[in-house]
Amino acid sequence: MIRWMEMVAVFCLLGAAHADEWPGKSGGDLRFFVDQAAFKGSGVTTLVEFYVLLEASQLQYVPEGGQFVSEMDLSVELTDSMGTTVGESSWTRRLSVADLSKLEEGGVPYRDVTGIQVAPGRYDALISVEDMFGDRSGALRLPVEIPDLGSDRFAASDLILASSLSKADKESKFTKSGLDVVPNTTRRHLLGQPLSAYVELYNLSKGEDERSKTFVLGYSLTDSGGVKVKSFPASRIQKPGVSAVKTITAETEGLDPGRYFLEIEAFDTGSRQHVRQRRSVLLASGQSSPGEEELSEDQLRQLRYYRSISTLASKEDLKVYEKLTGDDQGQMRFLRQFWKKVDPTPGTDINERLIEHIRRMRHCDDYFSGRAGQLGSDTPMGRVYVQYGPPDDIERDVSGTGTKPFEIWYYGRYEFVFQDRNALGHYELVHSTYPGELNNPMWRAQTF
Incomplete structure (x- = not known):
């Protein structure tokens, strides 16, 4: 079983260079997931929302007023390339339960959201959660690119993949345009079940005739290579004004488990402008082992890259590594020492050689084709590219x-x-x- 702590070790060695995949999972002794989505803000700013998901049973609870309560501090900080803070949000949440045995059973997810208005651009986001009673904390730093949604061009928000989507009976932290949109923060979805999503469209033209007063919306599921595996009928929709809110549902029956993209395309028949947005989703069969369920497909791929040392290691090192087969902890200790040994700048926090190795393997898997079931990094071209570089x-x-x-x-x-x-x-x-x-x-x- 792949352990979470193994991935923490990998991400620590990778540094920030490969933390560019959303959603992300925290490091530290308090585990949580974070995803983000961008929407049109006030004036020329963009509203970027951050979604946090953690297992509430990790928190320390103390008796108070006949119940058990926990308290945590959450924060999000956006910094620019100079390290200057350009936006931040911090808040405190208290959770209460009547029966601690419910927590011991597990499966008590806590979801939260915060939003920051910021100018378009590239930033680093630091998300932190601290358990105030249990002296535990977790943190995650990921780069985020904020799109410009404040211009006059036809544009679309990011898609929110929803774990639940319904008409709002009352206002809540997840209410958007009269709908309760609870985000699927991990983007992991049960294969065979309908996949729901929410999107906003901006700067629709007024239109001069009946046809130009409509827009066309279509959507599809594509595989990781961009090939459409399911297409759904496009709809012509009357423009409600200069902006529109749409929800979509995509059937996932008949697909294989794996990573896909839900893609929407919209066409403004008045301005003749076109916009496209997509969001990755991991369709899971529900049969994965507990260890695999903790990791996204991209994290599993990074772990495979971390362990793929055959093109770098000496024959002696490979013999030692192979003898550790079946000893996960022993292999991870060996790999940590191996990557430290090849680090060109051991006095820094970033292992440039490991980062370059993973960049090369990613490139091979993305661009080289092999025989059926063969990854690009396992092809002859992939072997040479990984070993010698571009x-x-x-x-x-x-x-x-x-x-x-x-x-x-x-x-x-x-x-x-x-x-x-x-x-x-x-x-x-x-x-x-x-x-x-x-x-x-x-x-x-x-x-x-």
Whole structure:
């Protein structure tokens, strides 16, 4: 089972460079999830909302007035590239329960939200939660890019994936435009169940005739590669004014478990302007192990990258690592020492070599195609890219005249030649001038 503390170790070594995926999960001894979404604010500002989800049973409760209460301080701080605070929000929450046994059973989620008005731009967000009675705390720092929604162009807010969405009987902290929109902060959704979302559209044109007084809204589910796997009928909708609020429901039956994107597209028939927004979601079958349920797909991917040392480690190190198979704690201790050993700046908090390693593996998985079930980082191109980095230059021949399609990657005076032997897009290493690599100067004359 993958342990949460393993991921804390990974994220600590990664530093801030790979904390760019929302939602995020805190470090420290108080665990919580955070997601965010941007909406049109006052004037030229943008309202960015932060959604916090934590398991209430983690908190310390004390008896008070016949019940048991806990208290926590929450804060969000936005800083610019110079470290200057440009917006912040802090608040205190008290929770109460009548029976502590309910907490011991687990499954008592607490959700909260706060909003900050800020100018569009790129910032760092620091989210902190402190248990005032239990002396426990957690924190999470993630970069956030605030879009410009204050211009006159047709625009859309971020999508909120909702764990529940209904007409509001009374105002609450999750009420938006007369609807109670409780965010799915983890973006983890049960496969087969309808997926609900909320979006706002801004700066709709007035329109001169009946047709131009409408807008068209369509939506779809795409896989991680951007391929549509489910499309839903588009609707032509009468404009209620210069802005509109829409809720959508996407069926997820018939899909495989994994990461997808819910994507909306809107077209203003008056201004002829188009806008698109999407939000990632992890469709889970409900059969994952408890350890896997704690991690998002991206976090699991980062953990795999952290453990993938075959292209970097010596034969002696690999033998030691392989002997630790089945000993999760032993492997993690080994990996921590290994990454410290290859850190070019051990006196700093950031391990640049680890960050570069994960960047390379991400690139390979995103852009290289392998055989069925093969990740891009596991292909021959992926192995070379991860081991040696991006090439200085690439020569491509996909014409198919006389030879099979090939690519030559140049690293200074060395070259790596990859050939698509079966014309299926699967490139294999057929020659290299780098010492220790496959050397076959006659590769052009050979027929496979």
